[in-house]
Amino acid sequence: MVASDWGKFVVRLKRLRNLILNGNRSGVIMNLTGDRRVLDAILDKAEDFLANDLPVDLGNPSEPTPDFRVVEHPWVEKAREDMLKSNPVRDEGIVVSTQVAYVGEGGRMYDVGEQVKGSTSVVSHYLTTGYMWDVIRAKVSKVINL
Numbered sequence: 001m002v003a004s005d006w007g008k009f010v011v012r013l014k015r016l017r018n019l020i021l022n023g024n025r026s027g028v029i030m031n032l033t034g035d036r037r038v039l040d041a042i043l044d045k046a047e048d049f050l051a052n053d054l055p056v057d058l059g060n061p062s063e064p065t066p067d068f069r070v071v072e073h074p075w076v077e078k079a080r081e082d083m084l085k086s087n088p089v090r091d092e093g094i095v096v097s098t099q100v101a102y103v104g105e106g107g108r109m110y111d112v113g114e115q116v117k118g119s120t121s122v123v124s125h126y127l128t129t130g131y132m133w134d135v136i137r138a139k140v141s142k143v144i145n146l
Contacts, residue, residue: 006069 030046032039110116 030050032042032046034042
């Protein structure tokens with residue numbers, strides 16, 4: 001439904017939001033998972049949040065919700081900047097004390113929306129479980145006597 005009728009999906013989400021935020025609060029359910037000690041420690045705060053802090057109105061309901069499949073979400077650019085400041089992209093090597101290690105490189109093989117044939121999956125599976133194992137892993141193991 002989302003792919004075929006985005007507008008109808010947005011309307012359903014808005015109705016759900018209004019039921020949760022503007023409806024009867026006694027029907028709100030919060031699901032918490034944790035051990036007994038953690039749940040006992042946060043129970044009062046969770047009940048206070050439901051009673052007092054849960055927002056009632058998220059803005060003007062007549063304002064259309066952006067389609068974030070085609071429009072960048074408002075916080076993405078700031079998050080990207082923060083991530084690059086705190087952990088800049090760089091080449092990285094990890095030393096592992098094993099006799100056999102694997103090195104891989106990833107990248108985009110297909111454009112977004114490109115149709116990929118089923119035969120691609122067959123070839124990928126063969127390379128991963130057949131060729132890579134038999135030709136590389138097995139031969140390397142024999143050479144270094146694993």
